[in-house]
Amino acid sequence: METLLKCPICSSTNLESVMQIPDHFLTNEIFSISKCLQCGFLFTNPKPLKTDIPKYYQSEDYLSHKLKKLNILSTVYYFARNYSLSKKHSIITKQKTTGSILDIGSGTSEFLSYMKKRGWEAVGIEPLEYPREFAKQKYSLDIYPDFDFDNKNDTTFDVITLWHVLEHVEDLNLYMQKISKLLKNDGLLVIALPNHESWDAKKFGTFWAAWDVPRHLYHFSQTTFHLLLKKYNFDLISTVPLKMDSYYISFLSQKYKSGSSSFFKTIIKGFLSNRDAKKSENNYSSLIYLSKKKKSI
Numbered sequence: 001m002e003t004l005l006k007c008p009i010c011s012s013t014n015l016e017s018v019m020q021i022p023d024h025f026l027t028n029e030i031f032s033i034s035k036c037l038q039c040g041f042l043f044t045n046p047k048p049l050k051t052d053i054p055k056y057y058q059s060e061d062y063l064s065h066k067l068k069k070l071n072i073l074s075t076v077y078y079f080a081r082n083y084s085l086s087k088k089h090s091i092i093t094k095q096k097t098t099g100s101i102l103d104i105g106s107g108t109s110e111f112l113s114y115m116k117k118r119g120w121e122a123v124g125i126e127p128l129e130y131p132r133e134f135a136k137q138k139y140s141l142d143i144y145p146d147f148d149f150d151n152k153n154d155t156t157f158d159v160i161t162l163w164h165v166l167e168h169v170e171d172l173n174l175y176m177q178k179i180s181k182l183l184k185n186d187g188l189l190v191i192a193l194p195n196h197e198s199w200d201a202k203k204f205g206t207f208w209a210a211w212d213v214p215r216h217l218y219h220f221s222q223t224t225f226h227l228l229l230k231k232y233n234f235d236l237i238s239t240v241p242l243k244m245d246s247y248y249i250s251f252l253s254q255k256y257k258s259g260s261s262s263f264f265k266t267i268i269k270g271f272l273s274n275r276d277a278k279k280s281e282n283n284y285s286s287l288i289y290l291s292k293k294k295k296s297i
């Protein structure tokens with residue numbers, strides 16, 4: 001385990017351990033959440049060493065087996081969790097009609113394939129080998145294992161997307177630097193994240209599925225994510241709710257809390273979360289933040 005002594009956003013050393021949360025998904029190990037008393041950012045601290053991180057994810061064999069066998073289910077899951085592909089497409093094309101797009105953490109790349117079919121030049125980064133190879137073969141996409149684009153160091157993109165990825169990355173600041181470098185000057189950055197100030201987060205407490213420790217290393221609110229954008233010279237354009245996530249997260253949280261989850265309870269909780277968000281400063285269970293690089297003077 002590695003203990004962070006400074007806040008990843010503002011570098012303050014004024015930190016306090018505020019929550020103890022079990023890994024409900026896999027190991028049941030308990031993890032601490034630190035709060036920066038300067039800027040309010042929450043992060044998993046200590047965090048697993050880089051070499052230990054894979055053990056908190058399903059093994060690659062398991063994933064590939066699951067993907068091969070449950071293609072229909074994974075498609076349904078993809079839809080439910082990440083909103084529909086057409087919705088993502090329409091959110092982006094409201095800002096930019098066409099161009100080049102980089103999806104970081106592209107998984108099996110259904111989203112990139114959807115964009116490519118509509119005329120976008122689509123590139124992905126996916127560290128796991130199986131989904132990367134799957135996307136290359138099935139959709140003939142360019143998918144790289146990391147930020148290393150070989151001889152294309154000057155490549156830049158019109159749009160960069162991270163759908164529920166930034167909360168997982170090992171080095172938050174390194175990612176933001178790389179993203180900033182890879183995005184064109186008037187480029188669009190689209191980042192989807194869970195929101196720990198949502199109704200379902202408060203309702204389920206330590207059982208809230210989107211804490212997802214230790215896979216989620218950073219836990220953003222709208223306020224702390226705005227601070228991160230500001231640090232890297234991005235201007236927020238708009239914030240769009242991911243209403244389906246309230247249902248998905250409520251379903252999992254209910255399961256973690258009581259051992260089972262009913263369809264009825266899921267619908268009620270998801271509905272209540274979305275209803276509350278409308279009244280409380282857009283605090284939906286998950287949010288998509290759209291931002292642009294500030295023009296350099």
Ligand SMILES: [Zn+2]
Pocket residue numbers: 007008009010011012036037038039040041
């Ligand atoms: Zn801070």
